[in-house]
Amino acid sequence: MTAPSASRCIAILGGSFDPVHNGHVALAQYFVDLLHPDELHVLPAGNPWQKHGLQASAADRVEMVRRAFDNQKVPVVIDEQEILRSTATFTIDTLRALREELGPDVSIVFLMGADQLQHLNTWQGWRQLFDYAHLCAASRPGFGMGAAHVPQEVAQEFASRNATPQQIASHSHGLTCLASNLAVDISSTAIRASLHNGERPDVLIPARVLDYIEQHHLYQS
Template structure:
């Protein structure tokens, strides 16, 4: 059987409990052979507050004791300029070959903006998509942009089928109850809640220590 590789991309500015919960949810559902976490230089977010080095360091800390088959894939950072998911998936597909099951993971908030991504319909030619619900974001078809809903409807499949297909399927997970955003984390840190319970409930203690030691997100 061909390998199943899950990919979790994002700004991770900073990485928080929601990212780890999303990764763990799909590792439980898909049982991938590997999970690659890809920090991005996203074209839609030009004002990252932490450096590339800091974001990678925080990712390594956040996933260090997770028990998940994680590696940090820095290909988007090494490219040096703003990156597009479709370009990254082309590179991963070229590396892994045509038979591997590639599953790109995202939250429901990203799905609702999917039709704004570059060449977004080509994503399905390169990978499967795993989408997790978030409180406040529904995965119901009528809540999605019509073009996205139309593209998803015939592709929906259970995780055991997704992990055996190279590309083109979509796995929806309705069970992610964690509602955290990086914006929320930065606001808590900026308001001086760390090291109180607010920040500790949003990011792992080792990541919070790193943030404090390096004076990140102060302004």
């Protein structure tokens, strides 16, 4: 079944953003340049089921995201639906809610890094994600996207749905794109450790985000 043609394209970037860093921004900018979406929606996680112990509060993470993405080429929407959800956060629930909100004729493109792609088959209802959105993944040093690194069932699904950026932007859901030339390797875990040790990782975090972290004494011992 062919997906409906799309009147608009919305790129979706989710994450814990604890804290948001230049790798997140680079991933978004890469796909904004590739897909030319009408909007970029950034979704800070509320209670992600595969991660535990978020250190910054929801309000702090939202403000850091707002500061990090304040200079994009397209309008940015900070979507707080996962934060407002009291139950565990599953991407399938978020994409289902977004499709209901945006309607059937909008291209929804969910963006992820290679580290997420490598364990996509552990996500709740991962095959159903394609019923609501396209999935685009970008490389990250140390996290390969080839057959040796990605579960076979995920690799096969992505290969069978592979499409051009133009096809993704002009259809509503169900297609994939792998970007192998984004070489940014930044870890939120390493940044938190650096801040905890009193270091200032100013090359890894947007300046306004680092200012906020320091002003509010986040990630300190």
